[in-house]
């Protein structure tokens with residue numbers, strides 16, 4: 001596997017291409033027109049190309065789209081191949097973490113439909129990801145992994161500290177507090193056990209989490225949520241790439257039966273996630289205000305991820 005001289009992990013083109021392509025399906029909603037509690041189900045507006053320009057930094061500036069609350073114009077305007085029409089997508093109104101071994105569930109079921117509980121739960125998952133990445137870094141170092149992988153795992157732990165704070169702030173806005181992370185001490189384990197956890201929590205769940213976070217950053221009706229999740233979605237994409245880089249590095253050190261068991265664990269994790277997503281449709285206000293994908297959208301995203309996982 002190739003690592004840059006800078007010690008940073010190379011971008012994974014397959015993972016990035018897959019996630020970006022799936023995120024193109026995210027509906028972009030008009031933002032200046034309505035507040036978080038209103039119905040923001042307006043679709044894209046089709047305009048002539050006359051209204052669209054490009055700024056010096058390459059961003060689209062569309063005079064026909066309303067300004068959003070922080071003075072930005074359209075986010076994406078696509079020129080149709082024929083017919084001289086441009087489709088403008090603009091915000092007007094308006095994840096998941098790496099669960100460490102032994103993590104005990106904290107969600108109070110009676111609060112499960114409240115936005116504050118949702119953000120508090122995500123903050124708790126982000127907080128639980130910190131020890132998961134620190135353990136991964138230590139294990140990678142112990143197994144003689146390249147420094148770039150160890151460094152990326154430590155960096156990810158630092159990212160998760162910031163994510164925890166950001167999600168705690170969203171939870172507090174809704175009067176909710178993050179539950180404590182309840183975790184037994186880690187025990188030594190084999191390379192295969194480490195890779196199985198990486199396959200389930202990183203290659204499947206965190207890769208899906210990166211997709212969901214990117215989706216929320218594009219579609220949440222609440223501008224604070226979009227602002228908080230935009231930088232988090234970039235970090236989560238790197239975490240997904242780290243998971244796949246660990247998987248590729250370890251594959252060269254595992255036996256053929258061990259590799260097959262890990263592939264099987266990935267497939268089972270994808271099926272379990274499909275069952276989870278299919279059996280727990282999010283409340284409508286989670287979709288509207290937090291940008292959580294609906295059940296159908298989430299199942300579509302999971303289907304798209306299958307090309308990476310299977």
Ligand SMILES: [Fe+2]
Pocket residue numbers: 096097126129159160163232236
């Ligand atoms: Fe995170």
Ligand SMILES: [Fe+2]
Pocket residue numbers: 097098129160206235236239
């Ligand atoms: Fe993460």
